[in-house]
Amino acid sequence: MAGPGACHDDKEVEAPKKESIYHQVRDFLDKGETLAVATIVSTKGSTPREVGAKMVVTAWGEILGTIGGGCGEADVKREAIEVIRSRKPRTVRVDLLDDISSDSPAVCGGIMNVFIEPWWKQEEGSRR
Amino acid sequence: MEKLVEELIRIQEEGGAGVLATVVEVEKNGGVEPGEKCLIRDGKLRLGTIRHEKLLQAIVREADARLREEKSKLIPLELPAAGGKVEVFFEVLPSPPKLFVVGAGHIAVPLVKFAKILDFHVTVLDDRILYVNRERFPDADEIRVGDMAATLKSLPITPSTYIVLITRGHKYDEPCLREIMHSPARYIGMIGSRRRIKACFQRFRDEEKIADEIIERVYAPIGLDIKTETPEEIALSIMAEVIKVRRGGEALSLSGK
Incomplete structure (x- = not known):
């Protein structure tokens, strides 16, 4: 790390870049793994995360990112494993209409539609 | 893929x-x-x-x-x-929102930390190398040492740019403000007491014939009213105002209290 003495007038100093979820996705794809990418595509009522929030599930059930935690996420994870197995995308409707007295984060009261798709490294020219 | x-x-x-x-x-x-x-x-x-x-x-x-x-x-x-x-x-x-923090004093340090947590691309400007350096601002994306108004002039300002003027005195804030007033920046905030700001805007109107709608764009005094006392709290109130402008909220307690 540069100290004050290393700075010069008007000189631009760049901070290290933050690793994004796509960097991790690239690493998994490079290893030849198939991933399931789950994205919230629409919501109704109150939901824990916004439209566009993403969660990546690996074939081993590892999770990167979050679509809100709790029951909904567990359901999506289960479906995601299926998507990895079949390599066919699907849309899952997650209901968060739990009993209000429950401790689960699913008491938000909303509904979200989550699109889950398989991503894997393809040979050049295939599926084109 | x-x-x-x-x-x-x-x-x-x-x-x-x-x-x-x-x-x-x-x-x-x-x-x-x-x-x-x-x-x-x-x-x-x-x-x-x-x-x-x-x-x-x-x-x-x-x-x-x-x-x-x-x-x-x-x-x-x-x-x-x-x-x-x-x-x-x-x-x-979206391209990440950019925040220019003009003035690297005691409010700037927590302000840059908050802004990085909130995923802004942050540039800190000051003319004093003792204040604007990597040790004080390890998370900042860019650090610029030099005349603040001149630096602002050289930086690209877009509708996703947010500018916070918190220099050590109005002697510095005013030339900076003059530089960015007509820019497409989404947010311009300037620190200072009501009295000082009134005097500054009066001068802009009378001597420089700057239109009211340009002057009214400026958020001054800066920040949301959360009765701040410490530099950290002031920084939080400034970032809260930036988020309010970005997302279009009312900045009231959701409970109505």
Whole structure:
């Protein structure tokens, strides 16, 4: 790390870049793994995360990112494993209409539609 | 897929804006499958697996609207020739909002930390190298040492730029403000007491004939009223105001209290 003495007038100093979820996705794809990418595509009522929030599930059930935690996420994870197995995308409707007295984060009261798709490294020219 | 991932990483690293469109639902198959996608950047199709010409045209058109709104959304699109309907999810990859922190004093230190947590691209400016350096601002994306007004003049200002003027005195704030007042910045805030700000704006009106609507753009005194006492609290109140402007909130307690 540069100290004050290393700075010069008007000189631009760049901070290290933050690793994004796509960097991790690239690493998994490079290893030849198939991933399931789950994205919230629409919501109704109150939901824990916004439209566009993403969660990546690996074939081993590892999770990167979050679509809100709790029951909904567990359901999506289960479906995601299926998507990895079949390599066919699907849309899952997650209901968060739990009993209000429950401790689960699913008491938000909303509904979200989550699109889950398989991503894997393809040979050049295939599926084109 | 790996090409797409590479391009998504590139967009993030370059801080550019893009739209990733994915076919989610297909009603009456017109040669389109769920999971097909394409990436649009700078109004042009970059890459993807969608081959349906008519659908691609509709997506490129819609992507532009999504980008302007900065909101990801599921949109139904018609495929007239095939008599089909598809639902396409448009994921907006907005360029990150940029924050210029002008003045590297005691409020700037917590302010930059908050702004980084909130995912702003942060540039800190000051003319004193003892204040603006990597040790004081390890998380800042850019550090600029030099005359603050001149530096501001050299930086590109866009509608996703937010500018916070917190220099050590109005002697410095005013020339900076003059430099950015007519810029397209989304937010300009300036620190200072009501009395000092009134005097400054009066001078702008009388001596420089600056229009009221230009002066009224400036958030001064800066920040939300949360009865701040410490520099950290002031920094929080400034970032809260920035978020309020960005997202368009009321800044009231949701409980109504």
